Structure formats: structure tokens, C-alpha cells
Amino acid sequence: MSTHLFTHFIPSTPLQAAMYFIEHKSGDATGMLPLLGTWSIIFILILMLYKIESYKKKEFILLNRIHEQQEHELDIQEAERRRIAADLHDEIGSSLAAIKMNLQSLRYSSVHDEQRATSLLELVDQTSQNVRRATHNLIPPHFETTPFTSILQSYFSSLDSRGTIAFHYYCNAYQHHFTSRQELLLYRIVMELTHNIIRHAKASEATVQILFCPDYLEIMVEDNGIGLPAAFQQGIGLTSVHTRVRSLGGQIHTDSGRCGTTFIIHVPLSCEHAC
The missing domain is CATH 1.10.287 (Helix Hairpins)
Known part of the structure; x- marks a missing residue:
């Protein structure tokens, strides 16, 4: 050649x-x-x-595929939450309402029976409230029209009235930088971290701050509990938090010890690449 x-x-x-x-x-x-x-x-x-x-x-290309797969998994989770919320509302909620009506229509032969029925009615009312609360946690009402910060304010106000942990919630002036879907992800992040405090932290006090800064949104969740066990750091709940933060193009920092746990999350306000 x-x-x-x-x-x-x-x-x-x-x-x-x-x-x-x-x-x-x-x-x-x-x-x-x-x-x-x-x-x-x-x-x-x-x-x-x-x-x-x-x-x-x-x-x-590989990172884009991973991101798309994570987005698909989050969509599946939200669809499943909506299905469970609908089942709770339609089936269990309706059944409790029917039980209450039947109890109220009964005639009692003694004062003792009436007192027992009153106790049952109180139990039905309490269960109905728990079902409504669970449904609210699964699908926040009016999320398309209500800022996620206002929904969180309502949630933490209800925790203060019935919980053993003193939650302090603070948010500066709300700014509409995110889509409804992105705000739902932010809501899920805060709720998951809050539920971890309630279930596992053994804390007496916790603070949740939502701060709109010029270039980013800062979420800080801290408690004075026993710290974050290693087993929970790899759990489904915190894994979903990390996935949602990445989906929003943000970063998360965790500091945990014997004096409590602090999560600091930064999400860019301009996240056109996210979601």
C-alpha cells in the first residue's frame, strides 16, 4: 500500500x-x-x-438518563400517594361517617350505654381527624394555588397544639420562583425531615427555617435530639430527601451528633434544568 x-x-x-x-x-x-x-x-x-x-x-448523557429515571420514580411515588389518599378519603372516611351516623341514631336503654356510645363517638371523631391528617400529609390540599410555605405554616401550627416536641417554624417573605411541582418536592423534603424528628430524634425542640436568599433557597431543619443513627442515614426516607434535592439542582449538608442533628439545604432559585 x-x-x-x-x-x-x-x-x-x-x-x-x-x-x-x-x-x-x-x-x-x-x-x-x-x-x-x-x-x-x-x-x-x-x-x-x-x-x-x-x-x-x-x-x-448518562447523568441525564439517571436524572430522568429519578424523576420517573418521583412521579410514581406521587401517583401512589394520590391513590392511597383517595382510598383513605373515599373508603375509610366514608365508613367512619356511616358509623358515626348509626351511633347517633341509636336509642339507649341506660345511662351507661349512652356513655359508652359517647366514648365511641369521640373515638370515631378522633380517628376521622387522623385520617384527614394522613390524607393531608399524602396530598396537601389546594397545593396548586397555595404556596408550600403557607401549607407548612398550617402544619406546624397543628403540631404545636398537639405534639410533645416544640417546633419553631420561620419563613421570610415568600417568593414565587418555583413551579407547583418543584414546590411539592420542597414540601416533601421538609415533611420527611420533620417526620424523622418526630419518630426517631427523641427531641424536645426543633426549628425549621425557610429562607429566600437572592440566589438560592435555604432550608434548615435542626433538633436537639440524640443524633442521627447510621442505620437511618441510608434509609428510604433520607434517600428520598437526597433524591429530591438533586432533582432540584440543590445541595444538602448534614451535621449530626449527641446534641442533635442539623440539615442545611441550598436550592438555586433559577433551576430551569430541574424537574
């Missing part, structure tokens, strides 16, 4: 230059060596840059 045919199949500028010098300057091979060495280095550098760029493109 001639050198012309070889360069036809491998159209490399450095290689073509080298072949030219080999054909036309073969009498002075010693003088060509520095030039050939320079072109060889340039060729290797170009090849390395091309491979690096190719790897970056592949990594970008």
Missing part, C-alpha cells in the same frame, strides 16, 4: 505532513526528527482532547 493510499484512509494533518517530509526530504532524516517529534506530540494531544471530550459527552 502506498503512502498516498495510507493517508487517504487516515486523514490526519500531522500524519500527512510527516509522510510528505518522508517522501520529499528523505535525504535529510536527521534534520526532520525534531519536526516529526513536535507533530507527533501535537497529534497525541489532539487525540487525548478528543477522547476526553467524548468521555464528557458520554458522562453527560
Whole structure:
């Protein structure tokens, strides 16, 4: 195979230059060596840059696929929450209402029976409230029209009236930078961290802050409990928190010890790439 045919199949500028010098300057091979060495280095550098760029493109495609898969999983979770909330409202809620009506329509032969029925009615009312609260947690009411900060304010106000943990909630001036779907993710993040405090922290006091800064939203959740056990750090709840934070293009920092746990989350206000 001639050198012309070889360069036809491998159209490399450095290689073509080298072949030219080999054909036309073969009498002075010693003088060509520095030039050939320079072109060889340039060729290797170009090849390395091309491979690096190719790897970056592949990594970008892979990260996009992972992001799309995470978004799909979050959509499935939300759809399942809506289904469970509908079942709670339609089936259990309706059954409790029917039980209450039947108890109220009964005639009692003694004061003792009436007192027992009154106790049952109170239990039915309490159960109905628990069902409504569970439904609210699964699907916040009027989420499409109500800021997530207002829904959280209502939730923490109800916790203060019935809980053993003193929750302090603070939010500065609300700013509408996020879509309804993104606000739902932010709501889920705060709720999951709050539920972890209620279930596992053994805390007496907790603070939740939602701060709209010029370039980012800061969520800080802290408690004075026993710290975060290692087993819970890899649990489903905190994993979903990390997934939602990444979906919003944000970052999360955790500091946990014997004096309590602090989560600090930063989410950029301009997150066109997210969700």
C-alpha cells in the first residue's frame, strides 16, 4: 500500500505532513526528527482532547438518563400517594361517617350505654381527624394555588397544639420562583425531615427555617435530639430527601451528633434544568 493510499484512509494533518517530509526530504532524516517529534506530540494531544471530550459527552448523557429515571420514580411515588389518599378519603372516611351516623341514631336503654356510645363517638371523631391528617400529609390540599410555605405554616401550627416536641417554624417573605411541582418536592423534603424528628430524634425542640436568599433557597431543619443513627442515614426516607434535592439542582449538608442533628439545604432559585 502506498503512502498516498495510507493517508487517504487516515486523514490526519500531522500524519500527512510527516509522510510528505518522508517522501520529499528523505535525504535529510536527521534534520526532520525534531519536526516529526513536535507533530507527533501535537497529534497525541489532539487525540487525548478528543477522547476526553467524548468521555464528557458520554458522562453527560448518562447523568441525564439517571436524572430522568429519578424523576420517573418521583412521579410514581406521587401517583401512589394520590391513590392511597383517595382510598383513605373515599373508603375509610366514608365508613367512619356511616358509623358515626348509626351511633347517633341509636336509642339507649341506660345511662351507661349512652356513655359508652359517647366514648365511641369521640373515638370515631378522633380517628376521622387522623385520617384527614394522613390524607393531608399524602396530598396537601389546594397545593396548586397555595404556596408550600403557607401549607407548612398550617402544619406546624397543628403540631404545636398537639405534639410533645416544640417546633419553631420561620419563613421570610415568600417568593414565587418555583413551579407547583418543584414546590411539592420542597414540601416533601421538609415533611420527611420533620417526620424523622418526630419518630426517631427523641427531641424536645426543633426549628425549621425557610429562607429566600437572592440566589438560592435555604432550608434548615435542626433538633436537639440524640443524633442521627447510621442505620437511618441510608434509609428510604433520607434517600428520598437526597433524591429530591438533586432533582432540584440543590445541595444538602448534614451535621449530626449527641446534641442533635442539623440539615442545611441550598436550592438555586433559577433551576430551569430541574424537574
